Amino acid sequence: MEVPILKQGEVLIATFQAALSDADLNQLRSGLVRQVVKFRSRAVIVDVTAMDVMDSFASRTLREIAHMIRLRGAETVIVGIQPEVAFAMVQLGLTLEGVATALDLEEGLAYLTQKFKNIN
């Protein structure tokens, strides 16, 4: 199942589905990294609201996406992490350091808007 990547102004938005295979995740990662420069986006929002459980591969991919996007000159915001998932991730040591997080898509967009305003 391919994850659609939506372009919203200067931001790319990708929404994780519940049942993503490792191949899908890899595809999403390369898609995002490619398109972020292609569309000259300033930020990427990855929405993981639908994920009730997150395995180590998924969280590692999230972190890789964030770091690769930064090297491509944009910022990543992870939104919609469920409370249980958040604590499980922390216990596994997957704290997504240096990656911005927000409660949901709306918050993520608000965070970025604020940030862009400060920079301009």
Next chain:
Amino acid sequence: MVFDTDHAFGSVPLGAERPRRPYRGENPAMARRENNSKDSGVRGQQGVELAGSEAPQELLRELVAHLRQNRTQLREEWVARISETRLLTAMTKEEIFAEATSVYDSYVEALETETFEALQAYARNLSERIIPRGVETHEVVGIVLLLRDVLARSLFAKYQTDFKKLNRILDAYEPAANRIANTVAVGFVQERERVIRQQQEAIRELSTPVLQVRERLLILPIIGVIDPQRARQLTEQLLRGIRTNRAKVVVIDITGVAAMDVTVANHLVQTVEASRLLGATVIVTGLSPEIAQTLVTIGVDLGKMNTVGDLQGGIEQAERLLGYKVVTLAESR
């Protein structure tokens, strides 16, 4: 904890008790065996013995009939014994009498039907009513044992002329009576434990309130000892609170926490990190000198923790983060 009423105190199913109670050589089963081995010619005697040892069910039926017949008198005697021994002081005399009546009837019914479900249900119901009034376990056990004794005495009185019959009646009566006492006591204790569990749950929930003080700002005042279980629950409530209140900043105030061990300290750090994953910033306030010392000594990684001296400072910092500014009316003019 779950008690198995059948095995908790080693009671034995009805009827199985009989062969285990040899009574100074008077046990009919033993007598019968002697007859068979020594003198098989005395058929008549054996026949008498067999006729005398009715099935336990029949004995119970006789017993129940006796108890029904003397219901009023035995019940009154029982109530008298209860007040004599100063049990159930939390209840009035009328209440005791009313309860005694229903207990007596359920008791006889349990003896008759040999099913204990109804009695169990009644015991639970009774416990529910009397526990809030401060009735103790020893009182409940005491009154049931009193009833058992009162009934046993009445059996002694009735069968005092026929010792063998008395013996057999008691054989049938005792296991059932013990099992009834057992059922009632266990029911009471279980109900008590349920109440205690419920209260513990209530205390636990009360002890970790997640409060919203401003739009998008939560405070979590922690008071008392944090054990791992409470820490876990606290985290759960906080993370859920962040989601439902859409909080951006959380102030965790631990002024009321006297000490903290390494497990709980690490848990606190994890909570802070998990909150960040939900997009909320955590400010920890009110670390006592002792806790600060402990945390530094055990080397908990506090790099990610945002700490402010007291709750007021924490809330002020949170307001700054949220873009609030508190001004007096005079200043604003």
